[in-house]
Amino acid sequence: MRIAAILPHTYLFGGVRRYVELSAAFTSRGHEFIIYTPDGEHPSWTQLKGECRRLIDAKGSDHDVLITGSPEYLETLRELPARLRVFYLQIENVARESEIVRAKDIMLMANSKGLMTRMRKKYGVRTIDGRGGINPELFHPAAGDKTVDGGPFLVMCYGRLSRPRKGIRFVIKAAETMSRDGYDIELGLFDSSMPGSPDPRAGFDPGLPFRFYFDLPQESMAAMYASADVFVSAEHRAGWSNTCAEAAACGLPLVCTGSGTTDFAVNGSTALVVRARNSASIGRALRRLYSDREAALKMGRKGARGILDFTWEKVCDTMSEQFAALLEGGGRMPE
Numbered sequence: 001m002r003i004a005a006i007l008p009h010t011y012l013f014g015g016v017r018r019y020v021e022l023s024a025a026f027t028s029r030g031h032e033f034i035i036y037t038p039d040g041e042h043p044s045w046t047q048l049k050g051e052c053r054r055l056i057d058a059k060g061s062d063h064d065v066l067i068t069g070s071p072e073y074l075e076t077l078r079e080l081p082a083r084l085r086v087f088y089l090q091i092e093n094v095a096r097e098s099e100i101v102r103a104k105d106i107m108l109m110a111n112s113k114g115l116m117t118r119m120r121k122k123y124g125v126r127t128i129d130g131r132g133g134i135n136p137e138l139f140h141p142a143a144g145d146k147t148v149d150g151g152p153f154l155v156m157c158y159g160r161l162s163r164p165r166k167g168i169r170f171v172i173k174a175a176e177t178m179s180r181d182g183y184d185i186e187l188g189l190f191d192s193s194m195p196g197s198p199d200p201r202a203g204f205d206p207g208l209p210f211r212f213y214f215d216l217p218q219e220s221m222a223a224m225y226a227s228a229d230v231f232v233s234a235e236h237r238a239g240w241s242n243t244c245a246e247a248a249a250c251g252l253p254l255v256c257t258g259s260g261t262t263d264f265a266v267n268g269s270t271a272l273v274v275r276a277r278n279s280a281s282i283g284r285a286l287r288r289l290y291s292d293r294e295a296a297l298k299m300g301r302k303g304a305r306g307i308l309d310f311t312w313e314k315v316c317d318t319m320s321e322q323f324a325a326l327l328e329g330g331g332r333m334p335e
Contacts, residue, residue, distance in 0.1 A: 001026075001323060004034040004061070006068040006076060010043040010052065012192045013160075015069060015090050017242060018111070021135055023050030025316035034061075045192070046218055065323050067109070071095040078105060084326055088130060089115050092237040092259075101125055107326065109319075111240040114262045128322050131263055132315035134245045134307050138218055141251035141304050142226035148293040152186040152209070155286060156228035156252070158243045159189030159212060161200045167234025167257070172206045173279035174232075174286055179208035183290060186210060188228050190221075225250035230289050230296060234277050235259045248307045253299035255285040263310065270303035 003026055005019045020043060023033040033050035040054035058080050066082035068074075069090045077085050087100050089110045094100070101108065101123045109128035110116040119125045157171040168189075175187045190213040191200050201212045213224050225231065231247030231254055238260025248254060248264060254271035265271035272285040289296040 001064040001320070001327075002032045002034075002062065003065045003323070004036060004058065004063045004067070004082075006036045006055065006058070006066070006070065006073045006080075008070055008072070009037055009039075010035065010041060010048075011194065012043070012045045013194060015242075016043065018090070018133075018240075020046060020048060021133060021312040022316060022319075023048060025312045026050070026320070029316065029320065031320070034058075034063075064327060069094075071100065074100060074103075078103070084323065086128065089119070089127070090239040092118060092239070112238075112260060112263055114258070114260065115239045128326075129318050130315065131240065131318075132310035133240075133312040134249045134310055135312055136249060136308060139222050139225070139246045139249035141249075141301075142223065146226070146251060146297055146300070148297065152184045153230075153286075153290050153293075154186045154188050154211075154228040155230055155232055156188040156190075156225065156247065157232045159191035159200055159214075161191075161204070162197065165235060165237050167236065167277055170234040170277065170279045170282055171232045174283035176207040177279065177283055178286060178290070183287075185286075185290070188224075189213070190216065190224060192216075221246065222250050225252055228252055229293065230255055230286065232282060232286070233257065233259075233261070234274075234282060236277060245307055245310065248300075248303035251300040251304045253289060253296045253303065255282055255289070264303065264307050266302075266306070270299055270306055 010016055019035055026033040027050045035052045036055045036058045038055050040052055042048050042052045063082040065084045066080055067086045067088050068077050069088035085106045086109050087106050109130040111130050116127050119127050155175050160166055161168055175185055178185050187206050187208055187210040192215050225247050231252040233241055233244050233256040236259045241260030244254055244256055244261050254265050256265050256271055257277055258273055265273055267273040274281040274285055
């Protein structure tokens with residue numbers, strides 16, 4: 001198959017990792033995978049195993065499958081030549097959602113069970129299964145069994161402070177409160193640079209000891225995750241939570257909302273899933289893991305095994321089967 005994706009850029013945010021990983025998986029199976037962006041620039045943070053071309057070059061090309069998850073490219077998706085056009089849903093309430101759902105010439109694909117369920121319940125629409133994924137070569141537990149070392153309890157979270165829906169303020173508040181109450185706790189955050197955005201570390205003071213990892217090379221991410229005791233996410237409107245999946249793959253127990261995590265975060269087994277998105281709920285879950293670090297380690301080990309059901313290779317296999325069936329059936333979802 002000749003598959004192509006339309007993206008606004010190839011920086012390390014906005015779901016770009018998903019397409020870079022899919023490009024590698026599809027290419028390794030003998031398919032052609034092209035990423036189109038306005039400037040055609042290859043990602044600087046990793047080696048792309050497929051192709052990257054300027055969007056203007058797509059007009060003269062034929063595609064079996066054409067994909068985008070960016071509402072601003074909806075018209076482009078509908079205009080470019082393709083046998084199958086797919087809008088890849090990656091967050092809840094995406095801009096122009098109702099318009100996208102009504103489009104008769106576009107198939108919907110969702111990156112999580114939560115989004116698949118939402119489309120079915122709200123719109124009565126079945127979606128292509130695009131759930132996942134994780135790269136276990138990049139994200140994996142540290143060598144040897146992790147043990148309780150008696151040091152500070154390191155709470156890790158994503159550090160994109162400019163995105164309120166990530167809920168990072170709730171994580172910081174929960175950690176700060178625990179520190180003030182005498183818990184031996186440390187906060188870890190990570191982020192990558194965004195063009196035109198200030199350095200999030202400037203002036204940052206959470207009120208407790210902290211580490212802020214910035215622009216880490218990809219091969220260092222697993223060690224960063226593995227240095228922590230727990231990963232916390234207070235997202236809402238998420239599709240598939242990349243950071244939670246990465247942390248789980250590295251052997252961390254999760255404290256999280258159900259947003260973007262329902263495929264792999266099993267409450268009481270691999271995670272503590274909080275119903276209320278606030279610092280008090282997160283704090284209670286963190287105290288529970290703090291008081292029983294052996295149980296936390298067991299949760300992390302279970303999560304690292306379970307997330308292997310969602311490798312990019314398995315995501316690619318599922319997509320390939322569905323794309324082939326849709327192309328054969330003239331774009332109709334098989335029963």
